Amino acid sequence: xxxxxxxxxxxxxxxxxxxxxxxxxxxxxxxxxxxxxxxxxxxxxxxxxxxxxxxxxxxxxxxxxxxxxxxxxxxxxxxxxxxxxxxxxxxxxxxxxxxxxxxxxxxxxxxxx
Amino acid sequence: xxxxxxxxxxxxxxxxxxxxxxxxxxxxxxxxxxxxxxxxxxxxxxxxxxxxxxxxxxxxxxxxxxxxxxxxxxxxxxxxxxxxxxxxxxxxxxxxxxxxxxxxxxxxxxxxxxxx
Numbered sequence: 001x002x003x004x005x006x007x008x009x010x011x012x013x014x015x016x017x018x019x020x021x022x023x024x025x026x027x028x029x030x031x032x033x034x035x036x037x038x039x040x041x042x043x044x045x046x047x048x049x050x051x052x053x054x055x056x057x058x059x060x061x062x063x064x065x066x067x068x069x070x071x072x073x074x075x076x077x078x079x080x081x082x083x084x085x086x087x088x089x090x091x092x093x094x095x096x097x098x099x100x101x102x103x104x105x106x107x108x109x110x111x112x113x
Numbered sequence: 114x115x116x117x118x119x120x121x122x123x124x125x126x127x128x129x130x131x132x133x134x135x136x137x138x139x140x141x142x143x144x145x146x147x148x149x150x151x152x153x154x155x156x157x158x159x160x161x162x163x164x165x166x167x168x169x170x171x172x173x174x175x176x177x178x179x180x181x182x183x184x185x186x187x188x189x190x191x192x193x194x195x196x197x198x199x200x201x202x203x204x205x206x207x208x209x210x211x212x213x214x215x216x217x218x219x220x221x222x223x224x225x226x227x228x229x
Contacts, residue, residue, distance in 0.1 A: 034217075043117075043204050043220030044156070089156065100169070103156040 002027040004092050006104035014112055017080055021107045023073040023090030031093040035064050035075045038087045038106070047075070047088075077109075085111045117221035119205050125227045131193040134224045137186055138207030146218060147180055147190050148204040156204070162188065195228045202226070 036044035090104040118137040
C-alpha cells in the first residue's frame with residue numbers, strides 16, 4: 001500500500017533555532033517528492049520538489065533532502081522565524097497515471113519567541 | 114494573476130441540502146484538482162481534470178459527490194445530499210504539467226464546509 005509517514009506530528013521550537021522534519025514513504029514506483037507549507041486557514045504552498053536523481057534542494061532557509069534508497073526525506077529549516085509556524089506536508093507522486101499523489105499527515109511546527 | 118479562486122470561502126448548511134463549491138483555476142493551467150482536508154484524514158485527492166476532462170475520480174467518496182468542468186476557467190464540486198461527515202475544507206488546485214513532470218500545484222484558499 002502506498003503510504004507517506006511524517007514525524008514528528010508536532011514540534012515546538014524557539015525562534016532562531018534550527019529543526020528537521022522527517023518523511024518516510026512506501027510509494028512505488030516513485031516519481032517525485034514535494035514539501036508543502038500550509039499556514040492556518042490557507043491552502044498549501046509548494047516549497048521544494050525533488051525527482052529520483054536529486055539528493056538535496058534548497059529554497060531560502062528551507063533545505064530538503066531525499067534518499068531514494070531508504071525512501072526517506074527530510075526538511076531542514078535554518079534560523080527559524082515566527083512566520084515558519086505552519087503545517088509542513090510531505091507529498092509523494094506515484095507514477096500511476098499523470099498525477100497520483102500520496103499525502104502525509106503533516107507536521108505542525110510552532111515557533112515561539 | 115490572482116491565483117486559484119474559490120467560492121464561497123465558508124459554507125454552513127443543514128444536512129440534506131445541496132452544496133456547490135466553485136473554482137477558477139490559474140489561466141493557462143491544464144490540470145485542475147479537487148481535494149478535501151480533515152483533521153483525521155489530512156489531504157485527500159477527490160478528482161482531477163486534464164483539459165476539462167475528468168481523468169481520475171477514484172477519490173470521490175460516493176455518488177453524493179459530483180464534479181464538473183464545463184470550460185477551462187471554471188469547475189464545480191457538488192454534494193447532494195450533504196451529510197455532517199462531509200464537513201471539511203475543500204481545496205481546488207491547478208497546474209501546468211511540464212515535459213519533465215516537475216509540475217507544481219497551486220492551491221486556492223479553500224472552502225470551509227460545515228454541515229449541521
